[in-house]
Amino acid sequence: MSDDRMIAKLEMLIALAREKHFGRAAESLGVTQPSLSTGIRQLEDQLGVKLVLRGSRYGGLTPEGQRTLIWARRIVGDARRLREEMRFSREGLSGHLRIAVIPTALTWASHLASAFRGAHPNVNFTILSRNSAEILDMLENFDVDAGISYLDNEPLGHVSTAFLYRETYAVLCRPEHRLAGQKGLDWSDLAGEPLCLLTPDMQNRRIINKAFMEAGMQPKTVLESNSTVVLASQVEEANLVTVLPDQLACRLVSGRDLAMVPLAIGEPGPSVGLVAPWQEPHTPVIRALLDAAAKVAAPQD
Known part of the structure; x- marks a missing residue:
């Protein structure tokens, strides 16, 4: 199996773990359900382990499937960063940024996108309204590239952050x-x-x-x-x-x-900021987005 085909199969596993349904996972990837099922079976054959519990419907991941999912996210993320680095070397800063935002921060998301596109007009944006838990899930599953959410009120996991403002x-x-x-x-x-x-x-x-x-x-x-x-x-x-x-x-x-x-609030309000998956290094466009967030941020009290 070529590297590109292996990455495609790993993306199928990520989609299946996210959607928990073969049909929805296939639809999210733009492939047929038989193609997705075949791809998962080929990945199992390649790795020599059973990854998915199957019955009349999707039954979850096996323990080996859970461990493979961790590697899949890492490998797919690394492959995407490599492609972004090579595109940057050819074309400069360009591409499409997908950002999920808590509803109360949508005006800040618009402000950040406008400032960023003023400096980098070849980058386009999709901005989605989601709750904080959905944002973390979407980041983990590569459904979005970054989020704007609360930074210090509930656990975020292993992420990079850039402060934007405090809520009052x-x-x-x-x-x-x-x-x-x-x-x-x-x-x-x-x-x-x-x-x-x-x-x-x-x-x-x-x-x-x-x-x-x-x-x-x-x-x-x-x-x-x-x-x-x-x-x-x-x-x-x-x-x-x-x-x-x-x-x-x-x-x-x-x-x-x-x-x-x-x-009136008796103490400083919760901080809100940009959240991106922790990566070393970040892609050029995410590095630039984190830098832009720091530039437009409100003064910290």
């Missing part, structure tokens, strides 16, 4: 709401207030829940969404109240009939 929070409400017009609010001011908040799978929601708990109260959540646009619309249309990072809140207030009031 604001309350969004309608201009006639009793909370509007105040210079600042405490979490206790939201007691009993009907709220619309991000869904519990979002790390931002877990941070907010913790803040309420430390204030000795439970949020009265009447609507949840994984979209900050939906939250702002519910504030405007249903007279609900939401809590969001203040920089994002500023964007959402613009052009809407909404008021924004700062929310």
Whole structure:
């Protein structure tokens, strides 16, 4: 089996471990399901071990398959870095960057992409909104090249990071709401207030829940969404109240009939930044992206 064919088979194993379904894994790679099944069997024959538990459907990886998956990710990652290095030597900085971003940091992702493309116009971007756990999974499975997520609130694993900003929070409400017009609010001011908040799978929601708990109260959540646009619309249309990072809140207030009031926090907010798989060396485009993140970052307090 040639090196290229071996790498293709390893990519099939990675896709199967990610999707846990032969059909979906084949679709994600743009191949037929029989081709994927044949490729996995050829890889098993080449390595002399059974990698996948099969019955009427996918049954998981064997212990040998789990160990092979670790090597597969390493080998496929190294091969991609080599191709990127050679393309850089031929064409300069170019390519397509895929970034997964927590919803509350999408404005920062746009800012970073604009700054980066201003310096490197031959690099294109795809920006996806995902929660923090999904971002780590996507990085591990090579579904994205980098992410923007929280840096210090939950474990990240073995990654490279570049700080972007610290979150501080604001309350969004309608201009006639009793909370509007105040210079600042405490979490206790939201007691009993009907709220619309991000869904519990979002790390931002877990941070907010913790803040309420430390204030000795439970949020009265009447609507949840994984979209900050939906939250702002519910504030405007249903007279609900939401809590969001203040920089994002500023964007959402613009052009809407909404008021924004700062929310006091007793300690520095969680840090958010660029996250990339730890590699030595990084590809030229990821090195440049980490450098760009450091240049656009807010001052650290």
